[in-house]
Amino acid sequence: MEEAASRCSRGNTVYDLTVIGGGPAGAAAAISAARCGARILLLERGQFPRHKVCGEFVSAESLGLLENLLDSRHATLLRNAVRIPQGRLFLDDRILPTAVDPPAASIARLDLDSALWESAVNVGVDARPQVTVQGVNGTGPFRVSTNAGEFESRALVNASGRWSNLTPTDNSPAEKWLGLKAHFAETSPDHSVDLYFFDGGYCGVQPVELSHEKSGQGRINACAMVRADVASTLPQVFARHPDLQERSRQWRALSEPVSTSPLIFRRPQPVRDGTLMVGDAAGFVDPFVGDGISLALRSGALAAECLAPLWSNEISLANGVRRYGELYRQRLGPVFRTSSKIRRMLMLPRVLRHPLLLALQKAPAITRYLVSKTR
Numbered sequence: 001m002e003e004a005a006s007r008c009s010r011g012n013t014v015y016d017l018t019v020i021g022g023g024p025a026g027a028a029a030a031i032s033a034a035r036c037g038a039r040i041l042l043l044e045r046g047q048f049p050r051h052k053v054c055g056e057f058v059s060a061e062s063l064g065l066l067e068n069l070l071d072s073r074h075a076t077l078l079r080n081a082v083r084i085p086q087g088r089l090f091l092d093d094r095i096l097p098t099a100v101d102p103p104a105a106s107i108a109r110l111d112l113d114s115a116l117w118e119s120a121v122n123v124g125v126d127a128r129p130q131v132t133v134q135g136v137n138g139t140g141p142f143r144v145s146t147n148a149g150e151f152e153s154r155a156l157v158n159a160s161g162r163w164s165n166l167t168p169t170d171n172s173p174a175e176k177w178l179g180l181k182a183h184f185a186e187t188s189p190d191h192s193v194d195l196y197f198f199d200g201g202y203c204g205v206q207p208v209e210l211s212h213e214k215s216g217q218g219r220i221n222a223c224a225m226v227r228a229d230v231a232s233t234l235p236q237v238f239a240r241h242p243d244l245q246e247r248s249r250q251w252r253a254l255s256e257p258v259s260t261s262p263l264i265f266r267r268p269q270p271v272r273d274g275t276l277m278v279g280d281a282a283g284f285v286d287p288f289v290g291d292g293i294s295l296a297l298r299s300g301a302l303a304a305e306c307l308a309p310l311w312s313n314e315i316s317l318a319n320g321v322r323r324y325g326e327l328y329r330q331r332l333g334p335v336f337r338t339s340s341k342i343r344r345m346l347m348l349p350r351v352l353r354h355p356l357l358l359a360l361q362k363a364p365a366i367t368r369y370l371v372s373k374t375r
């Protein structure tokens, strides 16, 4: 670390790497790069802990990586997390059960994002909350302007999420989609991720626990993605599906609802102007596949891996960035393609969806196959 710091303080470059955004992608990039001895600045406009709109389903593919990123003080977060070995798709008047194998983990973002942030601090990252990046100059080195002054670094990772002042988006989408979420009390919820589909959206429900609460309190997370003209509150969402409406009658709110909009799906773009784009800033995958956090962690770690030889001057920044773009497309690109196909299928009008559902119900292996293709 000392060596990296002194190397970086030569000339004008103070940091090896600036990471914008302290969510899972930014934390993964910062922790992984700091472990390679680089001097890292992590800037986050908000602060932790905080609730975030998310189904809180962490797919098994990234649990090993998550365990590796969290420091020993936060190891219990993963160890104690509720496991989700099965799912149920409530579509029209049918219920399609599917195994989640290997089981996923359910981890509240309130806990997950804080644990990653603290792990970054503990590994020596200069992590600064409540610092908003307002603009970036250069394509390497980079000068980053913020509400707390200017910073300079050799490389830049943009982990500012799906929708930020630094992530240009396409023109206004034809349809406006919202994300809504809250925690509720439910007696003895099944260890299942239940997805209730209706025309214009869906709502996921799964058990979750908070690290500071006693285990087995009966807390569930309800998280919906819905078209703005269909519903704008969770009670309106619950009313769109008879089974969900019935189930939600016994719920008692345990958190204030949070919302986010718009949700815009676009093709991933892992590199922009010499910057490595990670997590949702690179591309937003349909939430129902439950892979956003996994993609965020994996792309963040991949960015750090591709930049590692830069710290010892073995490669140029341009080569590190190019390598990241290639590996991102190879390893993470397929998830986007398959999930958008499945989304289009599930969002078909009811009359077209019906024959498809019959086929899926008769052949559960197809459902398992479809889910596996998003992995």
Ligand SMILES: Cc1cc2nc3c(=O)[nH]c(=O)nc-3n(C[C@H](O)[C@H](O)[C@H](O)COP(=O)(O)OP(=O)(O)OC[C@H]3O[C@@H](n4cnc5c(N)ncnc54)[C@H](O)[C@@H]3O)c2cc1C
Pocket (backbone or CB within 6 Å): 020, 021, 022, 023, 024, 025, 026, 043, 044, 045, 046, 053, 054, 055, 056, 057, 058, 059, 131, 132, 133, 134, 159, 160, 161, 162, 164, 165, 166, 178, 179, 180, 223, 224, 225, 260, 263, 278, 279, 280, 281, 287, 288, 290, 291, 292, 293, 294, 296
């Ligand atoms: C309705 C819904 C349900 C979902 N459910 C799931 C699920 O069950 N499982 C799953 O895996 N994924 C789910 N996702 C997706 C998941 O939430 C995201 O993929 C994940 O949060 C991406 O992490 P990230 O670090 O890229 O971005 P974020 O978590 O959004 O973090 C970006 C950070 O950057 C900060 N930031 C932004 N701009 C600036 C700036 N200018 N300066 C400084 N900081 C800035 C923000 O404050 C934020 O903290 C869901 C998403 C939605 C909308």
